């Protein structure tokens with residue numbers, strides 16, 4: 282950087298130089314009218330006092346020309362005031378200003394000194410005063426442009442001092458010295474002021490840099506505070522912020538348009554079924570990778586209208602804006618749950634999960650964020666209870682039902698199983714031989730607060746809140762105590778929950794209770810549903826092997842209602858398949874139901890399995906089933922579930938009379 286450049290702009294960094302130039306320009310712009318006003322007024326005053334004594338060209342034309350030039354410059358400056366300049370243009374303009382100041386300084390000095398020879402002592406002293414006052418005024422107006430101010434002072438004061446020093450007039454020499462000293466003092470003041478000015482600009486630059494840095498840091502913090510670190514998805518905080526923003530927008534729009542129909546907003550909560558087991562079995566590192574992959578799969582199905590966030594350990598939330606017709610939500614739910622059901626194949630292991638989803642639709646399910654979230658959870662719990670792996674959209678009936686389930690949970694936690702739980706027994710018959718093969722034990726709960734509660738209600742609740750193991754133990758003991766009172770050839774069929782097979786320690790309790798009962802294990806059929814197999818096939822298979830080793834037999838319950846393929850039946854150590862009652866209802870009228878039952882009956886025959894048909898209520902159904910080759914049946918036609926005390930009298934003693 283040259284000396285001249287350093288004088289005009291002392292900053293070292295390019296950014297600081299640019300900033301200083303901008304500040305100089307801004308400050309100078311404000312002074313420009315004042316600068317030219319001083320110049321024009323002083324010049325006109327001198328021209329007027331010399332009008333009569335000096336030649337016309339000096340007292341009129343030259344000052345007129347100079348003042349006109351000044352006026353044009355002011356006009357130009359005022360016009361260019363609002364124009365945004367690039368950095369280069371700004372530097373050019375400041376450079377040209379320095380040149381212009383020098384040229385004008387020289388021109389005005391030359392004019393003033395030429396005028397000095399005319400007029401009396403008063404007129405002359407006016408010239409001296411004009412030069413001194415004008416240079417001081419103009420230099421102060423140029424105080425933000427150090428180089429211009431210094432050049433102007435030199436260009437005026439040096440010739441001024443030399444001119445008057447050369448007059449040999451002691452008064453004029455004294456004035457020259459005096460003005461020179463004042464000029465030096467003025468230059469020093471200007472330099473000090475300018476240093477302060479540059480320091481101020483530099484400190485502002487630093488402050489701005491710090492502010493920028495702070496802003497960046499706070500932006501980064503904001504980003505981190507709103508992201509889930511594992512999946513990279515928006516987190517709970519962000520989800521709720523977005524939800525309330527969307528809600529506000531919707532409410533505002535609604536108020537403006539007074540539209541009666543919904544504007545389109547729904548929230549969804551997705552919960553992974555079986556994630557806890559994966560975490561327990563394969564460890565947290567594997568669990569984390571599964572969650573990451575889940576996040577990727579869900580994110581792949583999102584769009585600008587559909588955002589997904591991770592709001593809890595294995596919980597994700599959806600914000601759906603725009604078209605939120607129930608059909609679209611169900612389709613979206615199916616796609617998301619389907620994505621999660623795909624196997625997770627990771628380098629060291631693989632696993633499967635399913636997911637349940639609950640939606641709450643605005644404004645039907647609520648107008649506030651907390652209401653919508655609460656109700657999406659209602660719908661989710663409903664899905665988990667009744668449609669595991671599926672999607673449920675909130676309706677008021679769900680709320681009633683969930684409230685009832687919560688009451689069940691409360692009562693169940695306080696229940697005395699020994700006293701409140703009992704069993705009823707329903708016969709399973711071979712209609713070909715008219716012989717009772719077994720009784721299925723069905724749990725009954727008589728709660729002191731809720732009255733009689735159906736097992737289809739309380740068993741899932743007991744499973745969810747981990748009370749099922751204690752419950753199974755009590756029920757199994759009671760069932761086997763009753764079985765002991767029957768003839769040896771009558772078997773007992775006992776329902777096990779999926780969690781009795783897959784939770785560690787639970788199966789040991791079942792085995793211990795069985796061995797302690799004194800009933801020969803080979804008289805026991807354990808009924809399991811396919812849910813256990815889906816959740817954890819390996820563990821369930823190991824549990825079934827252990828029960829088989831004990832001597833018990835295994836029945837696959839509710840066959841045909843879920844995912845069980847014929848393939849899984851083949852791979853498991855199963856003795857019986859129980860065909861769900863839903864196929865029986867229209868068996869005498871519906872060819873599809875008949876075809877399904879027929880194929881299951883044939884499959885069982887091929888695999889050497891006993892096929893039990895559940896829910897047989899009418900003689901026509903029984904006849905239709907017999908025609909399809911089924912002989913073992915259970916249902917109201919042959920006997921409703923009855924208390925232990927009635928079993929012997931009703932069936933064992935006189936079985937043939939019931940058939």
Ligand code: C2E
Pocket residue numbers: 707722723724725735736737740756776777778808838839862895896897898915916917918922
């Ligand atoms: P499930 O194992 O499929 O039991 C058969 C259900 O069908 C029983 O309902 C029974 O009363 C009913 N049923 C029998 N015959 C007929 C019929 O002809 N028509 C109709 N409509 N229904 C018939 P229940 O006793 O209400 O039990 C419901 C479910 O609760 C059971 O279905 C089983 O999954 C579960 N459950 C019952 N007791 C236990 C238990 O001790 N432990 C476990 N883990 N689950 C149990």
Ligand code: CA
Pocket residue numbers: 721776808838
């Ligand atoms: Ca059963």
Ligand code: CA
Pocket residue numbers: 838839859861862895
């Ligand atoms: Ca069943």
